[in-house]
Amino acid sequence: MIVRRRELLLGASIAAGATLLPSSLLALAAPNAEMVARSVVSPGNTTRLKRVFAKAARGEPVTLGFIGGSITQGSLASEPSRNYASQIAAWWGQRFPNASLSVVNAGLAGTGSLLGAFRVGADLLSKDPDLVIVEFSVNDASADADAYEGLLRQILDHRTAPAALLLFMMWEKGGNMQSMQAPIGRHYDLPMISFRDALWPEMEAGRLAWRDVIVDVVHPNDLGHRYAASFCTNFFEKVLRQQAATRGAFTLDQLPAPLGSSLYAHVGLMPATDFTPIDRDGWELTRSQIWGPIWAITQSTARFELDCKACGIALIVSGRASSLLERSMLTIDGVAVRPMEAPNFLDRDTIVLATELPNSHHSLRLETADFPSSAFGSSGLRSLGLFDDPTAD
Template sequence: MESYLKCEECAGNVIDKEAGILNRGNLGRLKNFLSRAAQGERLTVGFIGGSITQGFAATEPDQCYAARTVAWLRKVFPNTEFDYVNAGIGATDSQFGAARVQEDLLPRLPDLVFVEFSVNDHSTPHFCETYEGLVRQIYGSASAPAMVLIHNVYYDTGKSAAYYHAQIGRHYDLPCISMQNSIYPAVAAGRLPAEKITADFLHPNDLGHEFMASVITNFLEKVIHDKTQEPQEIFPAPLTENAYEHCVRLQYFNSTPEKSGFEEDMTPQRDITDIFRNGWSAGEKGAYLEFTFRGTGAAVQYRRVKDGPAPIATAVVDENPETACVLDGTFDETWGDKMQLTTVAEHLPYGEHRVHVEITETHAEDKAEFYLVSVIVSGVREEGNTK
């Protein structure tokens, strides 16, 4: 086993790349992208996802699957300049992706986008809807990019949100590439020890990223040689209630909530992975923020610190106790502070609503203040205002 797990060329001996093509999809946009690449146009390739896309556990940024995929494109099309945009942020899901894609990726006018959230999302209808909101924003964006959906997997349990994400892929006739169908079966069958490709049964190491990239580029290679005439593209009506195609993310610089005891964080943000920025912090019981918004739902992002304890807050929409959510600022894991995203209410009647966040419990030994990163409003319409 040791001898043939060292290079991408040998991955075919272990994994089933063909099975990784979960859905071929309409290849019209992708073929157009590859044709433009062959003609030497300058093109932008974007990736959005969680820690796997960001490259967590890869020894260097250029070892992650996203960078390897772009490296393959540069090798195949040596006369083409590819701009690489990695919008991966660890420990985040497609609900946050839908709220940030307009800032973190789409202004770069990507020509090809890979979407990866299948181990960050839970396998529930809620994340089917948030994923659809993200996909619709990218698909309908100004640059009309080709899209490929990537479905990762937990290598100890086989867990993945691919069941729901693939429903969105098929609905929009998009290519879906599955590690659950290609790499995981080799692990489950004992042909590929999980320890060879991941240290924690989730995040690929360099070899795991190499295998991932090989499944993706195998598909791209097939598209290059596919001469089938593609059907006319159709942008279908939403499959879900689609509250997340139109989102607004409220932070200190674009909102004026009523507040008491909370202070704005004006520390400059280094990059998109510098996540605990542009929000508000407070450490006293009774401190609060209240946002008025027009939409159909609200979620709150806040920091949970591993070196706690930290204050506890409560969020509620329209003073309705059924929406009340406890926001515990202490994180019970040790890998780092987590940006928690909690949905307080969704699918409300469209109109004006209020979300109130208040610190309800503090401790003498608190090590950090409560930090509210943002409020994400869903179901926004063009005439909607938030404050």
């Protein structure tokens, strides 16, 4: 099921022709009051959110940010304007017509908060968002807790001090990673909204059918996206009413100490276009239809070496890591690294190789043999995830 769900999360970004309309008359055009009430896992500390609302009310420019997987990217909505992020943006524009609105949708199909932590700086925080909605509850695994916390710390610690709201979607049978993510959200006292908590009881009771709001085993149809947006905007309206009754200065609290780890709070991405190989044979910089620029293997026996400065390294590959790693000898500074032998190895596109290296330059080398010709030009490296030492000069 994990493999099947991952393939759906990735493939939905280019899927078409699915049934997008609810199949029964039980589905409501908008969620009822009971659903809306259940959707609020925790209101959290709304100071940052009120600060954004005040900025918008003054007519100042506001940037909304979204980061997540294929659902956030908008997969299986019938058109871009009907995905949940676009509908939240539309509400915002109607609620604050005098404030210029920018939207940064950093949703990326088939990815979770592990890759999200590495790319959030370049893909989202570089645009200085005022509010970020985070949706990774159907893409993550329990092993991603440190990455999820690091992602949130990066967002909350950004120079614009953005507000953050956590959104929990669901896969079939009402599952998601809310049990891992919600305790982290509570630690940072963040608002949390659950599509799963709102709708699953309706499905269990037979008042709503899965196919009314979900196309496959995870992706919402237009109505599902509308519900997800409505849960968020209903919460926003409630906070606005509270704000009107309690006007005052906004004092932002400092971040608490990490609940689990701050390891992923200081990470970044080196894209393929920034690679300067020390040695290469059988690798070429090319462009993937799905991933954009990648360094791809082009012959059966190949080698690739580059230098990077970091205290930890992760590979972000095109496709699953095992297809590359099972045919490669991988070394860091001449020492063999065998990530597939690690007990927590998950076969996906982001593989952490090392996290406790000296904070200096390191040589990363891959030597590949017997690579299948069917994968030439498509399998390789999209980028490197690099860990930084915040205490270093």
